[in-house]
Amino acid sequence: MSDMTTAVCGRTYGDFAQRDTALHPPAYTPDYKTSVLRSPRNALISTLNTLSERTGPVFRADELGPLDNDLILNFAQDGLPIGERIVVHGYVRDEFGRPVPHALVEVWQANAGGRYRHRNDKYLAPVDPNFGGCGRMLTDENGYYVYRTIKPGPYPWRNRINDWRPSHIHYSLSGDGWAQRLVTQMYFEGDPLIAQCPIIKTLPSEEQVRGLIALPDPGHNIALDSRCYRFDITLRGRRMTHFEPTMQGGKS
Amino acid sequence: MNRISLVPTVPFGPVRLPETASQTGGPYVHIGLAPKQAGFDIFENNFGHVLATAHTRGQPIAIEGRVFDGSGTLVRDVLVEIWQANADGKYAHPGDARDLPIDPSFRGWGRAGADFETGVFRFETIKPGSVPAADGVPQAPHVCLLLLARGINVGLHTRLYFGDEEEANRRDPVLNGIEWAVRRQTLIAQRSERNGEGAAVYSLDIRLQDTPDGGRETVFFDI
Numbered sequence: 522m523s524d525m526t527t528a529v530c531g532r533t534y535g536d537f538a539q540r541d542t543a544l545h546p547p548a549y550t551p552d553y554k555t556s557v558l559r560s561p562r563n564a565l566i567s568t569l570n571t572l573s574e575r576t577g578p579v580f581r582a583d584e585l586g587p588l589d590n591d592l593i594l595n596f597a598q599d600g601l602p603i604g605e606r607i608v609v610h611g612y613v614r615d616e617f618g619r620p621v622p623h624a625l626v627e628v629w630q631a632n633a634g635g636r637y638r639h640r641n642d643k644y645l646a647p648v649d650p651n652f653g654g655c656g657r658m659l660t661d662e663n664g665y666y667v668y669r670t671i672k673p674g675p676y677p678w679r680n681r682i683n684d685w686r687p688s689h690i691h692y693s694l695s696g697d698g699w700a701q702r703l704v705t706q707m708y709f710e711g712d713p714l715i716a717q718c719p720i721i722k723t724l725p726s727e728e729q730v731r732g733l734i735a736l737p738d739p740g741h742n743i744a745l746d747s748r749c750y751r752f753d754i755t756l757r758g759r760r761m762t763h764f765e766p767t768m769q770g771g772k773s
Numbered sequence: 774m775n776r777i778s779l780v781p782t783v784p785f786g787p788v789r790l791p792e793t794a795s796q797t798g799g800p801y802v803h804i805g806l807a808p809k810q811a812g813f814d815i816f817e818n819n820f821g822h823v824l825a826t827a828h829t830r831g832q833p834i835a836i837e838g839r840v841f842d843g844s845g846t847l848v849r850d851v852l853v854e855i856w857q858a859n860a861d862g863k864y865a866h867p868g869d870a871r872d873l874p875i876d877p878s879f880r881g882w883g884r885a886g887a888d889f890e891t892g893v894f895r896f897e898t899i900k901p902g903s904v905p906a907a908d909g910v911p912q913a914p915h916v917c918l919l920l921l922a923r924g925i926n927v928g929l930h931t932r933l934y935f936g937d938e939e940e941a942n943r944r945d946p947v948l949n950g951i952e953w954a955v956r957r958q959t960l961i962a963q964r965s966e967r968n969g970e971g972a973a974v975y976s977l978d979i980r981l982q983d984t985p986d987g988g989r990e991t992v993f994f995d996i
Contacts, residue, residue: 534868555924576866578882629805
């Protein structure tokens with residue numbers, strides 16, 4: 522068996538297709554001011570995948586609690602959180618269209634007033650005593666995930682003095698290999714703040730912005746209870762490798 | 774009669790979909806990934822910085838580090854994740870099909886936020902064994918790191934190598950793939966022993982850019 526493609530129980534564990542860095546923000550994006558001193562000045566060093574990058578942490582369903590994907594109830598004390606009740610769901614697949622099963626999906630967000638439950642957030646809007654603002658789940662065999670929450674509010678932040686973040690939910694995805702890891706943010710269709718946001722403006726194209734905007738999915742609304750949004754995510758593609766690279770090839 | 778499946782791997786759609794774009798983890802990354810550090814207790818089971826138990830095979834070690842920005846200021850809001858092989862050089866993932874023992878007490882993954890005061894992140898783990906590169910050449914023992922923080926638009930990947938593995942480091946194909954030999958040193962953690970602490974401590978300072986004190990920008994990888 523080739524070392525580059527390891528087939529186990531019908532699944533393949535080849536290397537990952539080279540990341541198309543043009544689909545992502547550059548490191549240095551001066552209109553998002555914090556990036557200026559936190560962006561490497563040297564080019565990233567490109568490496569061939571080794572086992573270290575083709576593999577990654579494996580998570581089990583029994584590590585998560587039954588309410589971990591229910592942000593409406595997972596921090597409720599003596600009442601329910603304030604705000605618009607929503608369900609968010611979608612599929613995680615790779616660049617070649619294959620589902621990414623058993624991936625750890627972690628989400629975090631501000632409450633309906635735009636305030637985070639974080640010791641460093643000093644915004645005027647109050648903390649909601651019944652809302653924590655984080656949740657997590659594993660994708661199923663088909664790469665499907667679902668959670669319930671409160672729609673987060675927009676908030677001002679110190680970039681320019683009147684910059685506002687649109688409503689957004691942060692996402693972290695483990696994928697199925699270290700090289701497949703992705704951290705991103707989901708926005709909501711129709712939010713007028715999207716067009717103004719310096720962090721969204723770090724993105725290289727309209728198409729990539731569009732890929733971060735969840736669409737209303739009224740067909741899956743819960744009647745008289747919650748609206749539904751659909752948000753699909755594409756991770757790095759796991760390759761079927763038929764030919765191994767020749768190590769001596771390539772010029773610098 | 775045998776039937777040949779003609780169902781293609783990708784039934785519909787384009788050959789290659791665009792990867793979803795990365796965005797910064799932001800200043801409150803701890804809420805989602807380390808809620809106790811954000812200041813509240815919500816999950817029964819928390820992922821954290823302790824990778825090894827008393828049962829884990831191998832040499833117990835601690836990894837400590839700090840992250841500096843281009844002004845030389847500590848990045849105190851950084852969140853670091855690590856991924857490593859076990860003491861036998863085996864990854865706890867089905868993609869590592871080599872005939873080596875899995876250690877049931879060792880996942881090989883952890884995460885730690887830098888301390889909001891000191892800026893220090895810390896992991897308690899074991900020293901990993903050697904893992905081969907794509908062509909079978911052994912890699913020096915190493916730990917993969919991912920940095921997430923406000924101002925970092927795409928999570929930064931780097932590696933930690935061990936300062937007391939000089940011979941293995943000299944032969945490591947990834948280190949040797951860094952054209953500028955002077956930059957390789959940015960990935961080498963230095964070993965120290967501390968009184969009262971059983972495990973050796975490996976320390977690595979990471980610089981997002983060159984710093985005014987003459988520190989060199991750490992090598993980051995496009996993996």
